[in-house]
Amino acid sequence: MKKLTLLFAILLAVFSCENDDDITPVQDPLVIAEFRPNLSELNLFTGNLGDLNSSSRAFKYELNSQLFTDYAHKQRLIALPENTSMQYDGDGLPIFPDNTVIAKTFYYNNDERDLTLGKTIIETRVLIKINGEWETGDYKWNEDQTEAVLDLNGSTVPVTWIDADGESNSVNYEIPSNTDCFTCHHTYDNATPIGPKLRNMNFEVNGFNQLDEFVNSGHLTGVSSSSEVSSVVNWKNTSESLEDRARSYFDINCAHCHIEGGDCEEESTLRLAFDTSLEDSKIAQRKFSISLRISEYNEGFSMPFIGTTTVHTEGVELLQAYLDTL
Template sequence: MKKLLLSIFVLAVVFSCSKDDETPIPECTVPGNLQVTNISQTSVTITWESSNADSSFILEYGESGFALGTGTIVNTTSTSYTINNLAANTTYDYYLTANCGNGNESDPTSVRSFTTLFPLVVAEFLPNLSELNLFEGDLENLRPSVYTYEYDLITPLFTDYAHKQRLIALPQGSSMVYQNDGLPEFPDNTVIAKTFYYNVDEQNPGLGKIIVETRVLIKIDGEWQTGNYKWNDAQTDASYTTDGHVVPLSYTDTEGATVNLDYEIPSNTQCFQCHNKSNIITPIGPKLRNMHFNNQLEDLIGDGMLTNVTNLSELEALPSWEDTANFTLEERARAYFDVNCAHCHQPEGSCGTETLLDLRYETRFNETSIYETRFSILTRIQNQIPDYGMPLIGTTIIHDEGVALILEYINTL
């Protein structure tokens, strides 16, 4: 009888264990509805959904193309995770696995990707131009950052026939404030950059550029500061400099002739001489009247970069010095004077105490002293003698077309 009871007990235990072994393990389902939000230059938040009870999650990520298992691994019990300390303008891959415990893991999700934002423009004079983040990709392509606005001028300043790329970068969430048709009020940490270059062959611009310098203005604590970046021969970057430099270069002009030029990069002292207004550094080019074409101001207003404009149609545009069809000889000559000469030749400019000339476009003719000094003007704009020829700074050759315009105008007075 005892043997029978023992046999029954053993069978019961075996049967019971057999039933336990047959209990199904719940499936650990793959996380779903993965979303990427709050992307910045250095961080991103990943969220997901899970139908598993009491599960944790394994998140692995790395720069695009990393081998699975070699990335950064994060364990979390939450259905969201913020990754920090990422590199800007970089694509990352990631995938997720649910861990339901006791070695029960889901299949991994498919590999997903995200790209961090391009770095913000840096409002600081750093050793290399590339560190300011004004451009995307290879610097030599001069492709502006998404955080800059590329603009042009109706009547530009002449600099030895150099081409110029002009950029404005405002701090995020700020704007230029309209005051009148001159300069707007710029917020602190505004960066204005102008890059000077020549096409290797003006008849075939696709052959490449000779980039010489990038001049930079930065508004720091309410005051503008100037700095220059001299491009290296490889055209891969430019170095900060406060000194003047002479850069010999050669290119083919629009007529097919070879032009040899000793291009002069101004020193910081020379930059101040032109940008000086009552001993305060001031931008020269981006006056609203000189930007009022090709819908540039409309674009700035639409993008929230220019505010306080009540009626744009009332803002007078500066004439184009080359537009003979729509502007008079006087209007074109006065516009040329305004852009090329008036930053020095006005009461608050560097030459304000040395001459009666006031060449600002808005100055009435009888207050400009153009007529009284006409012979001096004619002599000096046709001369390259140092400290005598005009302009004093920024050119090494005479602007033949500009001189012809001024000669024609003055001969009518």
């Protein structure tokens, strides 16, 4: 009888511990802040790599105005080291801790009218902050969409897709070399991110302000509310002024080169950051040159020099309408 009583007590103790509160949830593996040979080794994604399901160790971010890259779609991720955050440092880039990984994946929906027909993923560009300095790398996806391999040399990938109007489109998509990446991603001699400036992330995503979500989740510290941060506008939003829309387009598509310390600092007097005054930007003085160099694609002459192989029709229409007012 004593043995039965003891057995019953042991079983009772075991079963009393088997509840949801005592089960530690399984977490995704830590993101690897190194340029490994294969993208899968960085642990940025979970499950089938081609599904682009981000790891719980990373979070998505969106930009109010987006860089044009031959009509490609982009998925943007930031992975911060455990127990760290981005630190507020004004309306531009926050201060990222060492071992931050920023990834941007470029893809085309095969048919914009029916997303169930899948997508073609081209590349995943990665920035990693190592010992206080940003380093760049690019992963090229295979045809089976099962893996992407580190490739610093660049290449050209033919892509065809059907747009929302049912028209077939084709581009010879250019994956940049590591040298090309540095051309755009540098200020003076230092590599730097372009997109995730706080002013370009300060807007509503799925009904909630993105910066407030970052603050509430602990991803962003040093600021208590999105109201403390300025914002650019969405250049597609026709309820905003024509000038603000055009200046926002210039800011995300051109300013990384046309600023002090940018690649075009010495070759051009244009200064195209959103917060630069119109007088100091020299847009009015250079409007005819701008119009000429954005209106058609000629390699080595058109603006931007790299990153696109086609004219951005909607962007050119916006900028031309603005230039015509000056």
